[in-house]
Amino acid sequence: MSELSRVQRSPQAHAAGPPPPHIMPLPRISLQAFCETPEFLSSVQAAAADRRMSKVHVKAQMGGAPAAVEAYAEASTPNVIVIESLGGREALLDNLDRLAGVCDPDTKVVVVGHVNDVLLYRELTRRGVSEYLIAPVEHLPFIQSISELYHGEKAEPLGRVVAVYGAKGGCGASTLAHNLGWTLSRHLELATVIVDLDLHYGTAGLNFDHDPLQGVVDAVAAPERLDATLMERIMSTLADNLSLLAAPAMLDIPIELESANFDHLIDMLRSSVPYVILDLPHNWSAPVRRCLTAADEILLVAEPDLANLRNAKSLYEWLKTARPNDAPPRLVINKTGLPKRPEIAPTDFAAKVGAEATVIPFDAQLFGSAANNGRMISEIQGSGKHAEICLALARALTGRTELRKSKFNLPFQLPFLRRAASRKM
Numbered sequence: 001m002s003e004l005s006r007v008q009r010s011p012q013a014h015a016a017g018p019p020p021p022h023i024m025p026l027p028r029i030s031l032q033a034f035c036e037t038p039e040f041l042s043s044v045q046a047a048a049a050d051r052r053m054s055k056v057h058v059k060a061q062m063g064g065a066p067a068a069v070e071a072y073a074e075a076s077t078p079n080v081i082v083i084e085s086l087g088g089r090e091a092l093l094d095n096l097d098r099l100a101g102v103c104d105p106d107t108k109v110v111v112v113g114h115v116n117d118v119l120l121y122r123e124l125t126r127r128g129v130s131e132y133l134i135a136p137v138e139h140l141p142f143i144q145s146i147s148e149l150y151h152g153e154k155a156e157p158l159g160r161v162v163a164v165y166g167a168k169g170g171c172g173a174s175t176l177a178h179n180l181g182w183t184l185s186r187h188l189e190l191a192t193v194i195v196d197l198d199l200h201y202g203t204a205g206l207n208f209d210h211d212p213l214q215g216v217v218d219a220v221a222a223p224e225r226l227d228a229t230l231m232e233r234i235m236s237t238l239a240d241n242l243s244l245l246a247a248p249a250m251l252d253i254p255i256e257l258e259s260a261n262f263d264h265l266i267d268m269l270r271s272s273v274p275y276v277i278l279d280l281p282h283n284w285s286a287p288v289r290r291c292l293t294a295a296d297e298i299l300l301v302a303e304p305d306l307a308n309l310r311n312a313k314s315l316y317e318w319l320k321t322a323r324p325n326d327a328p329p330r331l332v333i334n335k336t337g338l339p340k341r342p343e344i345a346p347t348d349f350a351a352k353v354g355a356e357a358t359v360i361p362f363d364a365q366l367f368g369s370a371a372n373n374g375r376m377i378s379e380i381q382g383s384g385k386h387a388e389i390c391l392a393l394a395r396a397l398t399g400r401t402e403l404r405k406s407k408f409n410l411p412f413q414l415p416f417l418r419r420a421a422s423r424k425m
């Protein structure tokens with residue numbers, strides 16, 4: 001019997017029954033599963049091969065909760081941790097409490113248990129565990145449960161949008177945006193998209209030595225055409241976990257954009273990628289203002305001189321009115337210590353703006369080599385001072401703290417506490 005006829009005669013091929021559930025494809029996230037049975041390990045592996053999981057970075061291993069605690073004592077946690085537990089309630093809760101001490105604020109935890117235990121379910125929910133599944137868990141229901149974490153009724157938006165804006169042209173906003181995107185993806189292993197919104201003069205393509213597609217224009221020129229397929233087509237891959245929507249950087253772009261053109265793009269990116277960096281041009285157009293008000297976080301970059309100070313103060317005032325319920329932008333004072341240039345001391349600058357500041361010293365050699373070679377600072381410098389500053393900024397933005405080991409067995413934090421913690425610098 002040929003393969004084809006065997007498939008056609010299979011009783012399941014035409015079996016009546018409920019249609020398979022509609023499962024929304026998963027966004028660009030990372031997932032790590034710690035299994036205790038070979039059956040669940042193969043379910044995770046089968047799920048990883050499914051088309052709906054094609055954007056998910058999946059790692060699956062044996063070892064259960066103890067292996068998870070050990071794995072994350074040093075490393076950052078992924079977007080989703082799945083823990084299978086064969087053991088008793090106490091052992092599982094004890095391991096989860098230990099895991100909470102090293103868990104990054106935006107990580108979701110899913111537990112796969114082998115008993116239908118209501119008390120355990122309550123305890124897990126109290127600790128902020130996102131889902132409790134009872135084994136055996138086949139691959140499709142598994143994909144569906146993970147998908148619902150991001151598309152279900154109670155799902156929070158996945159992505160955080162960080163707008164990087166310069167108080168004055170040339171102060172280093174784009175350089176910081178690109179290095180930050182690189183650091184988030186490379187060092188914190190967070191899938192990130194950089195969107196170069198300086199349509200005529202954008203430098204992201206140059207800074208990453210990448211001859212890009214004219215991505216961003218296609219994304220904003222006709223928002224009604226922008227869907228997941230077009231988005232995939234216009235995004236260039238820069239590295240594992242890092243993509244770019246590049247600007248064409250040509251003068252003859254025949255479009256006048258309105259602020260509403262950007263809304264759909266930002267909403268789509270927010271629902272499909274954990275971190276979105278908007279590299280904004282230094283102008284005060286309606287689209288730029290819309291991006292500033294729509295962002296979850298703003299990094300305001302300034303050089304330590306009077307014009308930058310005046311602009312930074314006005315921007316802080318404007319943003320306070322436009323975003324009354326959000327934290328003010330994070331202030332970055334860039335290019336301090338430029339030889340022979342009189343400058344406003346960073347502490348005075350920050351005090352006058354009314355913000356705490358991250359200070360990035362001027363270094364012509366380092367930034368010049370990076371820009372001319374299409375490389376990022378940490379590629380040129382390794383783990384030197386500037387790369388460390390960028391990493392600290394990335395950690396502050398994401399709430400991913402440096403001290404991974406906790407002395408205490410903290411319970412999982414409630415979502416609103418997690419968000420508050422993630423804002424601390």
Ligand SMILES: Nc1ncnc2c1ncn2[C@@H]1O[C@H](COP(=O)(O)OP(=O)(O)O)[C@@H](O)[C@H]1O
Nearest residue numbers: 166169170171172173174175335361362363367
């Ligand atoms: N800390 C720094 N030290 C030296 N040069 C810097 C520093 N930060 C940025 N630059 C350089 O300043 C120039 C302008 O940076 P860019 O990021 O394009 O500014 P913006 O986007 O604010 O207009 C680039 O040549 C960049 O390499």
Ligand SMILES: [Mg+2]
Nearest residue numbers: 173174198281
């Ligand atoms: Mg720029």
